[in-house]
Amino acid sequence: MTDILSVRDLGVSAMIGGTPVPVIRGLSFDLPVGKILGLVGESGAGKSMVGRAIAQLLPPGFAISSGACLFEGADLVRMAAEARRALLGREIAFIPQSPQTALNPLLTVGQQFDEQLRHAGAASRRERRERALAMLAAVHLSDPEQLLRKYPHQLSGGMCQRVLIAMAFSSNPRLVVADEPTTALDVTIQVRILHLIAEMQQRFQTALIFITHDLRLASRICDEIMVMYAGSPVEIGPGRDVFSAPAHPYTRCLELADPATAHGQRALFLLPEQMPGLLALARMSGCHFAPRCPNVADACRNTRPVLTSVREGHSAACLRLSATSDITTAEVRAGSAVVSSEKPLLRVEGLSKRYAAMGGMFLGRSEVTAVRNVDFSIAENEFVALVGESGSGKSTIAKLLVGLEQPSSGRIVIDGRDAAGPSRQAHALRIATMQMIFQDPQSALNPRRRIASIVTQAMEAGSRHVSAEDRVQRTRELLVEVGMSPELATRYPPQLSGGQRQRVNIARALGARARLLIADEIVSGLDVSVQAQLLNLLFRLRAELGFAMLFISHDLSVVRYLCGRVLTMYRGEIVEQGKTVEVFANPQHPYTRTLLAAVPPADAAVAWTALDAAP
């Protein structure tokens, strides 16, 4: 079998303060015809940089410092720019992460497709048009004729991604690089797009590089997986083996931090701290994973391990490979001892929200119903999940509960008192009981306030003067509670990592002494190790302080791990609710079944039927 792409000892460095600092070190792999290679790692691992290095599209200040990328024997690094341009977009194609921003909003799909095909060398206008129609049909988009005349904003995210996949494969490329192609999409769409990429890859016998942060997902579709940590490959092996029998401690930790593998009983593995910065890594003489590794020995701090074979076609870079399988976590998950009482803290009855839709002057008013006749309740100390795809009305419910939107009809009852409506009493009751934790901590934290000022913001709200000492004291308490160093109190939010910002977000809600947290997708978009830290933190805080939570999420593995009860939303209605264990074991509504099927199973022996059967 011949290799389409051979990367040899690739190194990329970034200029920081005038000196080059390595970002990627010693990366080597071979990608044969028609195979899929998964590049897996957390944010900052350098996996996207590999795709950019192949395309020679490194951000300013970054440069390839060593090595070669041999594409069918020709080195992309040393090739003349002219020759490389001829290859890119024709022989080598890319599928980007965010489909909607990758298409030009001012041009129709047809114009952009035509442009792509002209670059790929299709001669006549008719030929290009026919090719475009054929490709759009191949990615299962109905009515391609119509589609060519549409603008990107008229398509959903999933449709945009299908168009981009069709464009990527339209030139019969030899190699396709897909950078997190499904991360921005709904879970049910995700599985279809994955199926489509695999199908197209099979049909055209293309070699594919699949970049993702999701090891479980990668193990399902990749022939080979390379796990990266801090810019270096730490493990490379067959897709299934790397996930089910990891050889490197880091891969093992990732597997144990994945809530899907916990089956609701085991505590998640907590990787301490976070990946060191580039400068700290450059100064480190031993194994880069040593500061966080549970198996670290003295030798690890001085000697840098090289990739060594563990079995046929599977190797890992670790000095103590034999000890990897010893890494385990406690059988009982933290905080599971809390028993929810039967008295409901919050009761929602017949809640509806309608928006007036834009209509013509003479067409009369039409209405869009975002939430229709929703009933549910949450008991003290209970974690309830609200799942559903984007646009199903999950976030609208959150806004209605906290009062950012006013319900069109229905009741919200807290402790037996009415908490709906704009009245002063209802507002005060909501504020005293509920706090919202927003999805995007970057937007939820005022960049001009110090951390101390944010977490104690609730103390500013009242008319009573609060002394500076009280605030310092409370800041310390809250930061310790959410597992942050009190030294961070004087920092500003942009100086923190994503996980730390989300902790500050939680600390602010706790600082208001909320009894019910409304958490809107608070762990999505975070790395699996950071996610595990936050999930365990929520359990611990519930055991210590006691609070209930409405946990809005699309990630069913997280929901299964965290929440005792689950509500499934579909098109503004709650179509199924019950104990998580029961609903997941025996889903009644077809939509719940679709959602569950879209999750890649944790057990490597279980087939992922949705991927094989997806339309």
Added chain:
Amino acid sequence: MGTLNRCLRSGRVMVGLGMILIVLVCALFAPFLAPSDPNEQDLLSILLPPAWMAGGDSAFPLGTDSLGRDELSRLIYGARTAMTVAVVASLGAMAIGSILAHLAGYFGGVVDWIIGRVVDVWMSFPPVILSLILMVGLGTGLDKVILAIILVDWTRFCRVLRSEVLVVRQRDYVAAARLIGFSHWRTITREVFPATLPLLITLVSLEMGIAVVVEAILSFVGLGVGANQPAWGQMIADARQHIYDSAGGLFFPILAIFLAVTGFNLLGDGLRRTLDVRLINAREQ
């Protein structure tokens, strides 16, 4: 994060500040700097050229006007008028404009609609004509000039700031502040206002330049400050009648206006570049 430091390293800010400082020192210390009383007439030595030119008198370094008043002294006292108007009028316009902008952007809905329509109607009058009409109604005087500029130019602040408030309003931290129990007033002053402040500072700086020009225009047509108060516009109006006999009288007040306005514009542009978070991020990436 060293905002002050960034400002001090910016060439535009420093040059702009330098130019304004020259005018400001003249304004503050006019009685000490001016060689003679700006209103003292010497009818025996009218329309004298500057001292270094033929026919000049060393008692009048920049010459005299048609009533024999000392050009240099009038220029220095004129700075006083210009700077008073620039500072007070732009702060006043800022106060009205930014308060209404924050109300409109924050509350939206009916409030936004009403304020938006008022601004629309207001802005459809040509600004110079509007201020002339106001001056006719109010009468001349320094305080009237300031009032006229405030009443004309608050819309500029209102319009620009409102869109900035709308952007900040979308931020989750503003909603979070409300949910944590902040009153509307507290949310605006503690969460929204600090985010719009950089733009506000920039706008004030640019508005000061505009105020200097407007004051000069009003004085030029004789509807500005009173006749016994020296102003650059008056000097230009006076020199215009004798433009063929002595061009110097026209040159120096125009140079003074140029200095002040360029200074404010450079400062405003420099501040915009150093205070705008988006530009800073783009540069650092």
